Each structure stands twice: as structure tokens, then as C-alpha cells.
Amino acid sequence: MTIKINPEEISSVIKSRLESFSQTYDLAQVGRVLEVGDGIARIYGLEDAMSGELVYFPKQDIYGMVLNLEEESVGVCLFGDDSDVLEGDEVRCTGRIAEVPVGDGLIGRVVNPLGMPIDGKGEVKSDRFRPIERIAPGVIERQPVKEPLQTGIKAIDAMIPIGRGQRELIIGDRQTGKTAIAIDAIINQKGKGVVCVYVAIGQKNSTIANIVKTLERFGAMDYTIVVAAGASEPAPLLYIAPYAGCAMAEEFLETGRHALIIYDDLTKHAQAYREMSLLLRRPPGREAYPGDIFYAHSRLLERACKYSDAKGGGSLTALPIIETQAGDVTTYIPTNVISITDGQIYLETNLFYQGIRPAINVGLSVSRVGGNAQVKAMKQVAGRLRLDLAQYREMEAFAQFGTELDKATIAQLERGRRLVEILKQGQYKPMSLAEEVMVLYVGVNGYLDDIPMERIKEFEEAWLSALKTDYKQILDEIEAKKEISEDLDAQIRKAVEEFKSGFLK
Amino acid sequence: MDDKFVIAEKYAEALFEYSKEHSLIEDIKAGLDLIKAITDLNSGFLYWLSVPVIPESERKALIQEVVDRFSLNPAIAWFLFILLEKKRIRFFEEIYSKFLVLYNTYHHRIDVELITARPLSDSERQLFLHIWGSYLGRWIELKESIDENIIGGIKVYYKGWLYDGSIAKRLELLREELTR
Numbered sequence: 001m002t003i004k005i006n007p008e009e010i011s012s013v014i015k016s017r018l019e020s021f022s023q024t025y026d027l028a029q030v031g032r033v034l035e036v037g038d039g040i041a042r043i044y045g046l047e048d049a050m051s052g053e054l055v056y057f058p059k060q061d062i063y064g065m066v067l068n069l070e071e072e073s074v075g076v077c078l079f080g081d082d083s084d085v086l087e088g089d090e091v092r093c094t095g096r097i098a099e100v101p102v103g104d105g106l107i108g109r110v111v112n113p114l115g116m117p118i119d120g121k122g123e124v125k126s127d128r129f130r131p132i133e134r135i136a137p138g139v140i141e142r143q144p145v146k147e148p149l150q151t152g153i154k155a156i157d158a159m160i161p162i163g164r165g166q167r168e169l170i171i172g173d174r175q176t177g178k179t180a181i182a183i184d185a186i187i188n189q190k191g192k193g194v195v196c197v198y199v200a201i202g203q204k205n206s207t208i209a210n211i212v213k214t215l216e217r218f219g220a221m222d223y224t225i226v227v228a229a230g231a232s233e234p235a236p237l238l239y240i241a242p243y244a245g246c247a248m249a250e251e252f253l254e255t256g257r258h259a260l261i262i263y264d265d266l267t268k269h270a271q272a273y274r275e276m277s278l279l280l281r282r283p284p285g286r287e288a289y290p291g292d293i294f295y296a297h298s299r300l301l302e303r304a305c306k307y308s309d310a311k312g313g314g315s316l317t318a319l320p321i322i323e324t325q326a327g328d329v330t331t332y333i334p335t336n337v338i339s340i341t342d343g344q345i346y347l348e349t350n351l352f353y354q355g356i357r358p359a360i361n362v363g364l365s366v367s368r369v370g371g372n373a374q375v376k377a378m379k380q381v382a383g384r385l386r387l388d389l390a391q392y393r394e395m396e397a398f399a400q401f402g403t404e405l406d407k408a409t410i411a412q413l414e415r416g417r418r419l420v421e422i423l424k425q426g427q428y429k430p431m432s433l434a435e436e437v438m439v440l441y442v443g444v445n446g447y448l449d450d451i452p453m454e455r456i457k458e459f460e461e462a463w464l465s466a467l468k469t470d471y472k473q474i475l476d477e478i479e480a481k482k483e484i485s486e487d488l489d490a491q492i493r494k495a496v497e498e499f500k501s502g503f504l505k
Numbered sequence: 506m507d508d509k510f511v512i513a514e515k516y517a518e519a520l521f522e523y524s525k526e527h528s529l530i531e532d533i534k535a536g537l538d539l540i541k542a543i544t545d546l547n548s549g550f551l552y553w554l555s556v557p558v559i560p561e562s563e564r565k566a567l568i569q570e571v572v573d574r575f576s577l578n579p580a581i582a583w584f585l586f587i588l589l590e591k592k593r594i595r596f597f598e599e600i601y602s603k604f605l606v607l608y609n610t611y612h613h614r615i616d617v618e619l620i621t622a623r624p625l626s627d628s629e630r631q632l633f634l635h636i637w638g639s640y641l642g643r644w645i646e647l648k649e650s651i652d653e654n655i656i657g658g659i660k661v662y663y664k665g666w667l668y669d670g671s672i673a674k675r676l677e678l679l680r681e682e683l684t685r
Contacts, residue, residue: 027668072510
């Protein structure tokens with residue numbers, strides 16, 4: 001196809017541009033590089049530089065961010081390769097605080113922490129920018145969490161419910177399925193009007209590529225932004241990645257929409273910040289982390305919020321991830337982040353290898369505010385679930401001694417085992433609210449007690465497919481009314497009995 | 506060494522205060538100029554003064570000799586002795602440049618570096634000094650250099666600021682404007 005160019009049109013455009021070209025000089029504050037190394041440069045001059053300001057290295061065409069303001073020099077972290085930067089090189093103030101492009105143009109894209117595309121799909125279409133750091137919304141602008149954020153995972157939605165605007169920590173050792181929970185939560189937001197931002201901090205590039213591919217496979221990239229700072233990136237980029245991702249998500253919060261952001265993971269973020277701080281010669285504290293590591297995480301997580309109706313009622317839910325070593329949650333970073341968030345989902349290696357996946361330790365996991373947001377139907381089934389499981393765990397300890405047990409205890413143990421079985425869920429298989437409620441309903445109401453353990457999974461699958469075909473009105477009613485009325489309860493009981501008699505034949 | 510500027514500033518300030526109180530500003534400035542000239546001519550001079558292998562008395566004797574030969578103010582010798590004792594003589598250049606800043610501020614002068622594509626004529630220089638002197642409100646200590654890459658116009662460095670009115674910069678801005 002040839003493009004027809006109207007020469008007159010082009011030259012008139014250029015002419016008007018030339019006429020508007022009034023700036024005939026450039027005035028900038030400049031400094032000189034004193035020393036550079038490990039992604040950190042020390043600059044002499046730049047007397048008017050602001051903390052957090054972007055500075056520009058014209059010779060190398062890279063940017064940096066001012067972090068330390070000292071008596072005679074400023075400490076700058078570089079967002080690029082430092083090997084070309086030489087002593088004496090010119091550095092310019094830009095007068096801008098570090099910012100990233102935001103808006104709908106980013107949805108479906110994979111960008112680096114500076115908002116530049118790295119997915120080879122061309123330029124990011126966005127003309128709006130937001131500073132990566134901002135003060136979290138105050139008390140007046142917020143309201144309590146009141147809408148649920150369904151993760152599609154039975155165990156979480158039932159016992160550790162997450163509300164829109166909540167900060168729920170996902171914590172556990174390596175290889176316990178932390179990322180899997182986050183990805184399932186993203187996949188489950190399809191069609192629910194929640195924009196997701198996945199921030200990968202210090203992960204292998206192959207892992208990031210895999211995650212993007214998975215999200216694409218489930219059509220989740222249509223409402224997701226991936227901010228990737230891989231392990232090969234310098235520490236300053238890892239450090240700003242969560243703040244940049246948060247700024248992108250805040251754009252949706254500010255426009256009255258709902259957003260979900262996942263920081264995967266903040267342990268690596270803390271390590272990147274530690275590296276930078278030590279290179280900037282800030283004094284090390286516990287585990288050599290800088291004194292303001294708590295502030296680094298608290299100011300980030302405080303930005304998650306549920307806006308009041310006057311502010312548009314948007315929400316930003318945050319799911320930070322923390323990796324522990326050998327299940328130890330008492331080290332510095334995990335305790336910090338546990339105290340900042342509104343609850344945690346605690347994953348355990350033991351459970352994972354026992355085949356309980358997601359490997360959630362129900363006893364140690366809590367959600368401090370999500371209960372308010374839980375829908376009534378879920379509350380009706382989940383209240384009993386928690387109790388039954390707590391009793392089961394207590395009995396289980398006794399049962400291991402091999403003592404003779406009375407009938408009631410055995411029944412309770414059997415019930416507990418079945419509930420644990422029914423809470424198992426495959427990866428990438430998030431469920432709708434009604435499906436979750438119906439599966440848990442049969443569990444807590446004892447309909448599974450006479451089903452052999454090895455047939456529980458089969459029963460669940462068959463029950464779900466029967467619901468979708470024969471009893472669709474039940475699912476529809478739960479989705480619509482979000483509660484189990486007495487009338488509906490009778491309908492469900494009838495349906496379960498009908499189905500069960502068929503199943504056991 | 507990031508703190509060398511901080512150290513240099515302390516020494517320079519002390520020396521300048523001393524010379525102001527004793528009305529020796531010009532004498533001390535002349536003395537420092539001369540020591541700077543010597544170090545520029547002979548790069549080994551400062552090194553020789555800072556090596557610990559040579560006894561301090563010998564190094565001090567050399568300073569005394571220089572001060573005596575050029576009949577400099579004795580305060581110069583005392584100051585250099587202090588630098589020797591405190592092992593800060595290697596920061597002499599930084600101290601000198603800090604002293605110059607204080608000296609220039611005291612005399613309402615400002616260091617300005619002017620970069621042009623070709624050497625300036627006398628009348629152009631006078632015009633520049635007149636316009637920029639009134640703009641900055643100071644007497645200008647001009648340092649000129651030539652850089653053909655800027656094509657035309659001027660580039661001016663002063664106190665950490667860069668005024669870029671060169672043709673090269675204007676072309677760059679124009680390119681940005683047209684490709685936007």
C-alpha cells in the first residue's frame with residue numbers, strides 16, 4: 001500500500017511547528033560525576049536537586065534518580081548500564097520527580113519499571129503520567145472494605161476472604177505455590193471489572209515469560225498490566241518497580257474503578273533496596289537492611305485503599321508476596337510486612353508435599369477485614385467450615401497416638417478429612433462464587449460423610465457438572481441474591497440427595 | 506572520596522576568615538596563586554609534600570624555603586604546615602578552588618566559563634561581559650574555551666548552571682519539536 005502524501009499539508013504542519021518553536025536556548029542545572037559504580041553515581045554540583053528527582057546523563061542517554069542529598073554531592077541511582085558513565089561526565093537536573101505513563105493504553109502490555117514496553121508490541125499509547133511515589137490517601141478519603149474480591153480459590157474465599165481495598169500478604173517458602181495463588185486470583189477477575197497489575201521483582205526472565213504466557217492463555221492479559229524487573233536488571237529498577245506498578249494501578253483507583261496489584265515479591269525488593277542503601281553508604285541495621293526498610297514497605301502498602309463514595313468509590317487491593325526461609329516468619333522482612341498488611345495467607349511446604357494444594361495453613365492464615373466484605377451465602381457455609389476444621393486439627397493430634405476413640409470423635413475426624421479434601425483445588429481452576437458455595441455446602445452439611453475418601457474428588461466434579469446442567473437455577477439464584485434463603489436451602493437439599501443417590505448407585 | 510569537598514571547604518573557610526580579620530585577603534590570595542602555579546608546573550610538588558617517608562621537618566623546610574624565596578605572607582607557610590600535620594596537603598587543589606569561590610563572592614565576582622565556536626573579538630567580549638555582568642549582578646571572571654562542535658552561538662557555565670544558546674542545541678530542540 002502506498003501512502004499518499006500531500007506535500008502542502010506536510011510543509012504547512014512543519015511551518016506551524018517552526019513558528020511555535022520559540023525556545024532559542026536551554027537553561028539547565030548541571031553537575032559532574034565524581035564517582036560511579038554498582039549502579040550508583042555520586043554527582044558534584046546539582047545544588048537545587050530535589051530528593052527523588054530524575055536526572056539525565058546526556059552522553060549515555062540514561063536517567064537516574066536522586067536518593068541522597070549531601071553537603072557537597074548528591075547520590076544518584078542509575079536506571080541503566082553504568083559501565084559507560086565516566087568521572088567528570090555531565091549530569092542534568094530535569095525538574096521532574098520520577099514518573100511513569102499510566103492509563104488504559106498500558107493494559108495488556110508488559111513494561112519495565114519506567115513504563116517502557118518490553119513485549120515488542122510497539123509504543124505504549126499513553127499521554128498521562130503519574131509520579132511513582134505519592135502520599136497514601138488519608139482517613140477522610142477512605143471507607144471500610146465492603147465488597148469482596150473473589151480469588152476463585154475455595155479455601156481463601158471461604159476462610160480468608162479478601163475485600164476490595166485490602167492488603168493481604170501471601171507468605172511461604174519457595175515452591176509452595178505463592179505465585180500460583182496470585183495468578184489464579186488474576187485469572188478469576190475476568191469479566192469482574194477489576195484491572196490487575198502484576199509486578200515481578202527480581203524474578204527469572206523465563207519465569208516472567210511463563211507467567212505472561214499463562215495469563216495470555218486464559219485471556220487474562222486483556223485486563224492485566226505486567227511490570228517486569230527481572231533478576232538481570234540493576235537494583236534501582238527493582239527498587240522502583242512496585243512503586244511504579246502502584247502508580248499505574250492508582251490511575252484506575254482514581255477513576256472510580258477497581259484494581260488488584262500483586263507484588264511478587266517484596267523480599268527481593270527489600271534485598272534490592274538493601275543493596276542500594278549499602279552502596280549509598282547509609283548505615284545498615286538489622287540483617288544489614290537500612291533503617292527505613294519498614295517505611296519503604298509501609299508507604300507502598302498504605303497506597304492500597306477503598307475510596308469513599310465522594311472520591312468515586314474505586315479500590316486498590318494489594319497482594320504482596322513474601323518468601324520465607326525454612327518456614328521462618330520471625331525474620332525481619334516477614335514480620336514487618338505481616339504487621340503492615342490486613343492479614344496473611346500462610347503456605348507450608350509440608351502441606352504442599354502432602355498433596356494439600358493450595359498448601360494453605362488455615363490455622364495461621366487470617367484476614368482481618370475481609371470478613372465484612374464476605375457475601376452472605378459464603379458466610380452461611382464458611383462459618384461452620386472454620387469451626388469443623390479447627391476441631392479436626394485438635395482431634396488429629398490425639399488420633400496420632402493411636403488411642404481408642406469414641407464414635408463422635410471418629411465422626412469428627414472423618415468430617416475433617418473430607419473437608420480438607422474438598423478444599424483442595426487445581427491450579428488455573430478458579431471457581432465462581434456459587435460453585436464454591438455449593439461445593440462447601442455439601443461438605444459442611446455432612447453429605448460427604450458416607451462417600452469414600454478416594455471418591456471425594458470425583459464426587460465434587462460430578463456435583464459441579466450436575467449443578468451446571470440439571471440445577472442451573474440454584475447457581476443462578478446464589479449469584480443473583482448472594483444468600484441461601486430457607487426456600488433455596490430446601491431446594492439445594494433436595495438436589496444434593498437426588499444427585500447423591502444417583503452417584504452412589 | 507566524596508568528603509574531600511567537605512574537608513576542603515572547612516579549611517578554605519578558616520583561611521579566608523583569618524585573612525579577612527587580618528586584612529590579608531589579597532596577600533593570601535597572591536600566595537595561594539603562586540603555590541597553585543608551582544603545583545601546576547611541577548606535579549611532583551604536592552606528592553613530595555604528602556609522602557610520609559620523607560621526614561615532616563624536611564617537608565616543612567621546603568615550604569619555608571618557597572615562602573621565603575618568593576617573600577610570601579608567613580600565614581601561607583603556617584597554613585601549609587597545618588595541612589601537613591593534619592595530612593590534608595593532598596586536598597590543596599580543592600581547598601584552593603573553594604578559597605577562590607569565597608574570594609570571588611567577597612569581591613562580587615563570579616566564575617563564568619564561556620564556550621564559543623570561534624575566538625571572540627574584543628568588542629564581542631566586552632559586549633558579553635556587559636550583558637552577562639548586569640544579568641548576574643556580579644563582576645565576571647571569564648574563562649574562554651573554543652568548541653567547534655557547537656557550530657555557533659554561545660554556551661555559558663556558571664555556578665552549576667548551563668546556559669546553552671548554541672546552534673547545535675537549537676538544532677537539537679528543533680529536531681525534537683519536529684519529530685514529536
